[in-house]
Amino acid sequence: MKAIIQSGLCDPGAGAPTSRMARMPKGANGKHDPAFPCRLEAWQPDRKYTIDEIVKAFSLDMSVEKRTKSATPSERVNNAEEIFIPRPEENAIIAELKNRNLYKSPLGSGKHDITCPWVNEHTGATDGGTAYFEPDDNYPIGGFKCQHGHCASRKIRELLDYLSIEAKAASMKPTIRIMPGEIHRIADKAEEQLAASGKHYQRGGLIVTITTDPSTKEVAVKELTPSTLIAALSSIAVWERFDGRYKVWSKIDPTEKVVKVLHGAMAYRHLPVLKGLAHQPHFRPDGTLVKVAGYDHATELYGVFDSRKFNIPDNPTKDDAENALSLLKDILSEFPFTQEHDLSAALSALLTAAVRASLPTAPMFHYRAPQIASGKSFLCKITWALASPRNGTPTTFPNDDDSCRKFLLSAFLRAPAVIEFDNLTEDLVPYKSLCTALTSEFFEDRILQVSKTIAVSTRCLFLSSGNNVSPVQDMVRRCITVNLDPACEIPASRTFKNPNVLCDVQNKREKYVSAALTIIRAWIIAGKPKTNCKTVNGFAEWSDLCRQPLLWLGLTDPTEAMFTAMSEDPERENLGRLLEAWSGCFGNGAKMIRDVIDYTTQSFGSSYVAELVEAMNDVAGDTKGINRKVLGRYIKRNANRIVNGQRFVPAPGRRSSKAWRVEQVSSVLSVSTASAEKLAKFDDGDEIPFDEG
Numbered sequence: 001m002k003a004i005i006q007s008g009l010c011d012p013g014a015g016a017p018t019s020r021m022a023r024m025p026k027g028a029n030g031k032h033d034p035a036f037p038c039r040l041e042a043w044q045p046d047r048k049y050t051i052d053e054i055v056k057a058f059s060l061d062m063s064v065e066k067r068t069k070s071a072t073p074s075e076r077v078n079n080a081e082e083i084f085i086p087r088p089e090e091n092a093i094i095a096e097l098k099n100r101n102l103y104k105s106p107l108g109s110g111k112h113d114i115t116c117p118w119v120n121e122h123t124g125a126t127d128g129g130t131a132y133f134e135p136d137d138n139y140p141i142g143g144f145k146c147q148h149g150h151c152a153s154r155k156i157r158e159l160l161d162y163l164s165i166e167a168k169a170a171s172m173k174p175t176i177r178i179m180p181g182e183i184h185r186i187a188d189k190a191e192e193q194l195a196a197s198g199k200h201y202q203r204g205g206l207i208v209t210i211t212t213d214p215s216t217k218e219v220a221v222k223e224l225t226p227s228t229l230i231a232a233l234s235s236i237a238v239w240e241r242f243d244g245r246y247k248v249w250s251k252i253d254p255t256e257k258v259v260k261v262l263h264g265a266m267a268y269r270h271l272p273v274l275k276g277l278a279h280q281p282h283f284r285p286d287g288t289l290v291k292v293a294g295y296d297h298a299t300e301l302y303g304v305f306d307s308r309k310f311n312i313p314d315n316p317t318k319d320d321a322e323n324a325l326s327l328l329k330d331i332l333s334e335f336p337f338t339q340e341h342d343l344s345a346a347l348s349a350l351l352t353a354a355v356r357a358s359l360p361t362a363p364m365f366h367y368r369a370p371q372i373a374s375g376k377s378f379l380c381k382i383t384w385a386l387a388s389p390r391n392g393t394p395t396t397f398p399n400d401d402d403s404c405r406k407f408l409l410s411a412f413l414r415a416p417a418v419i420e421f422d423n424l425t426e427d428l429v430p431y432k433s434l435c436t437a438l439t440s441e442f443f444e445d446r447i448l449q450v451s452k453t454i455a456v457s458t459r460c461l462f463l464s465s466g467n468n469v470s471p472v473q474d475m476v477r478r479c480i481t482v483n484l485d486p487a488c489e490i491p492a493s494r495t496f497k498n499p500n501v502l503c504d505v506q507n508k509r510e511k512y513v514s515a516a517l518t519i520i521r522a523w524i525i526a527g528k529p530k531t532n533c534k535t536v537n538g539f540a541e542w543s544d545l546c547r548q549p550l551l552w553l554g555l556t557d558p559t560e561a562m563f564t565a566m567s568e569d570p571e572r573e574n575l576g577r578l579l580e581a582w583s584g585c586f587g588n589g590a591k592m593i594r595d596v597i598d599y600t601t602q603s604f605g606s607s608y609v610a611e612l613v614e615a616m617n618d619v620a621g622d623t624k625g626i627n628r629k630v631l632g633r634y635i636k637r638n639a640n641r642i643v644n645g646q647r648f649v650p651a652p653g654r655r656s657s658k659a660w661r662v663e664q665v666s667s668v669l670s671v672s673t674a675s676a677e678k679l680a681k682f683d684d685g686d687e688i689p690f691d692e693g
Contacts, residue, residue, distance in 0.1 A: 003058040011036050037161060083182050084189045085175035093132060093142065093170055096163045110134035117162045121150040132159070134172070137235055141170040168238060168251075175238045178255055187261045190254070192270045193236045198295070200224070200232065201274035201302075204413065204456030206447075207263065208274060210302060218390050219277060219304045221415040226259050233259070266452075275300040276415045276459040278357040279388050280513045281310055283545070287524040289517065301357050309510040312517045318553075321522035324515035325553055331382060331505055331512065334496050335375050338483035341560040344550055345482045346379065348558035349463075351546040353387035354516035356417070356461045360441040362542045363562070364462035366428060366471060369484040373492035376465035376484060378502065380420055385505045386513050387417040387461050394422030397464070398431065405433035409445045412437075412456040424466030430474035438462065438478040439538040476565045477537070480558060523549035533557055576643040578615040583646060583662040584608030590651030590659040593632050635660055 004010045025040040055062055097103040097114055104113040116122065116130040126148065133143035144159040146152075160170055168175075176189055194200040200209050207224045209232070224232060233239070233254040240249040278301045281291045289312060290296045293303040313320055328350055329343075337343045349365040356362055365383065367376040377394075384392040398404035411419055437443050437458050444455040464479075471479035486494060498504070505512055523529070528544065531551035536543050536559055547558055566572070582591075585599070585608045600613050613626075620631035636658075639648050642665055651659040 003060055004054075007058070011038070035157075035167070037157075039161070083177045083179055083185055085177075087172055087174040088169065091134065091172060092165050093159070093163060096165060097132065100163075107131065110136065116146045116148065116151060117159065118146075118151055118154070122148045123150075135170065140173075140235075141167045142172075171238060173236070173238050175240055177249065178239065178241045178252070178258070183257060183261055186258055187265070188269065190233055190237070190258060190262055191265075191268055194232065195270040195272060197236045200271060201295075202268045202271040203274045203415070204442075204454035205266070205452050206413070206454060207268070207271065208413075210277070210304070216390065219279075221274065221277065221413065223413060224263070226263050229259050229263055230254050233262075264452075272297070273300045274302060274415075275457040276357050277301065277417070278303045278305070279417055280305050280354060280510070281307065281312060281517060283355060283358040283520070287528075289521060299358065310517075311511075311514050312521060315525050316518045316522035318522060318526060321519045321549070321553060324518040324522075325550075327515045328512065328519075331501050332379075334498065334501070335379060336484050336486040338485045341556040341558060342483050344555045344558040345480050345561060346383075347550060347555065348480070348546050349383045349482065350386050350512075351516050351520060351549070352542065353383050353385075353418070353461055354513050355520060355545055356387060357459050359459065359542050359545065361439055361458070361539055362461065362546070363536070363539055364428075364438055364464065364471075364475075364479040366479050366481045367463070367465040367484065368468070368470060368481050369486075370468055371486075371491060372467060373490075374467075374484045374486050375491075376467075377422060379482070379484070380422070380463050380465055381502055382505050383461075383463060384418050384420065385502070385509050386516060389506075389509060390417075391506070392418060392420055394420040397421040397424055397426075397428075401431040401433055404431040405445060408433055408437050408443060409447065409454075409456070412443050412458060412460065415457070416460055418461045418463060420462075421464040424464055424469045427469050428464060428471040428475045428479060430472065430478075435474050435478060470565065472569065473571045476569050477562065479562070481561045481565060483561065519549050519553070520545050523552055526552070534559070534563060536562070572643055574615065574618050575638050575641065576646075577611065578619065579643055579646040579648065579662055581608050581612035581615050582648075583664075585612055586662070588661050588663060590653070590661040592655060592657045592659045593628050593635075594657065597626055597628060597631075632658070 001010075025038055028035045028037045049057075054060075094103060094112065097112075100117075102115040102117060104115065106112050110133060112132045112134075114130050114132050115127050119125055119127050119130075129147035130151075131145050133139060133145070135142045139156070141160070142156050144154065144156040146154060156170070157167075160167060174193060176186060176193070178186065194207070200207060201221075202208070203221060203223075207229065208221050209224060210219065211222045212219050230253065239252050239254050241252045242248075243250040272295065274295075278290070278299075280303075281289050282296075282299060282301060282303065283289055284296070284298045290299060290301075290303060291307050291310070291312070293305050293307055295302045316324075325347070328347055332343065332346055335343075335346065337346065345365070352359070352362050352365070367379050369376050380394070381392055395407075398407055408419075433443075441458060442455040443458050444453060446453045470481060488494065523545075528548070529552055530548060533547075533551065534557075536547075543559075550558060582596070586596075591599075596612075597616075600609055600616075616626045616631055619634045620627045622630070635648050639650065639660075641647055645665060646662050647665055648660050649663045651661045653659070
């Protein structure tokens, strides 16, 4: 019985002593892969065989068997390669079709024109209208279609039977075998095949794939859960386990243990890193432009765009850049910018939207106006259109840092092009998680579902808008404010020359994105000429690509509002008043907090004393007066921070409590301004002398 089964002459399930030897013609045992079909090849009912004839035909040894324990699959493994059988180098079906002179030509996209094996059954023996389809996710062993009526019911299984090819060979997949003691190698091979599929990546320590929402058409990065990982592993390989009962390798689903090991891995050797999605051509670190969609190994970005729709010159000139700038200015021409640098900041936002995926960090852009209907949200939508072809979906600003942290982690995993906080009613609070996301290339946090700490890329453009609200404290240096003021009582009643500007930008976004990229590319081709300006710490790459090209074209510095806000920050103002009053009362002498408070209660008539009392009340006052602990924590938190050339520093020496003194130092803002004034006196090409100042 075993010999008959192994020779392929009988149903693989016929191993029991009382099993039937065969099924009726066209019957099949579907429990086995490949399924065993029964077919009538000859009818000879008088032919009979004795047991001896069968033994002789199969050369069987019928002597008394010395029964020994069968070797386990792991004992038969000599090296790691035996757990893995690579996919065939040649498509067995195409090879056999060619061997039988049935193959005609490739049709593209995995389709092949062939001669139908049953062409003689066609009306008039017409040879045409027959195709073979290579395997894909929907048709794991391929497809067969003949348009003639006689073959309407014939599918790929009939073609495989005709060619004597097993379904496993037709699938064109590698085989991974489950064996005891080999889980680490099995998981490694599984990861290797996921990477080879070109559909799976690693992002922040998670296995992800790129999906498109069928309703919104949004392209996003999606994490593979254990259940979706099973489906992914099943699609990229044939999985087998040794069946000890029949001594054959049987097809199975990927095991739970393999999925658990792979899903919970702390590192992946084969899966390429995915930093984000690029919705248009994007820049490599060397300044070259990636114009082909798909995964780019140099940037670790996946391009989701049609390159044919973008027109960026390979070597644009300054004239090309000026023409492109004029095009971008046109779409902003009817916005009521308060000052010239607000227009520059809005243009910088458009450049940032076009290249955000290429930048490790970028500042947030905040659109501010004194009243509603001033164009804030409208400007956000135009900026969004250059970042992504999908319409924006703004969200509300988080209530606290914990909710902000959870929101950001969830958002960054999807790799959105833009995160927009719309219609803020309070100032932009410097939540620690938001500050980190703006100035760090990666955002790290623990994800509870898989008990992992992940570090995910922050390549996303942040936008916000609100009436008379602004970034405060640590958000000031991370945010560029664009001020709008229609200067009329009812802004919503205004009329515009081009009320359809948003539709134009959205419908022709490739044209405007190309203009933004042309400006940056022209600056790179020109040798990256640098205009002297203040440094924006944490955003060096952004300053190069989205600030310097505009300065090169003669525009006002788009960061002017940021530096103005830094000098006008209420927190900075409070600290400056406290430093000035403290210095006026004590010079650079060291004082403990309690001595300072006692001094203010005993000294009268000095304007510095009154100012000191008021400044201390502003930062540490309560219903009982000035709180010493609060004041001490405030000074400690702001120690060494320079405001107007002064800062608090701890005084040396042993005391019962820490003492503080005011130290006179150079202000970064004042030095930068002075340096700029000196440089302004020199013409291009002059040799500029530098001293220690």
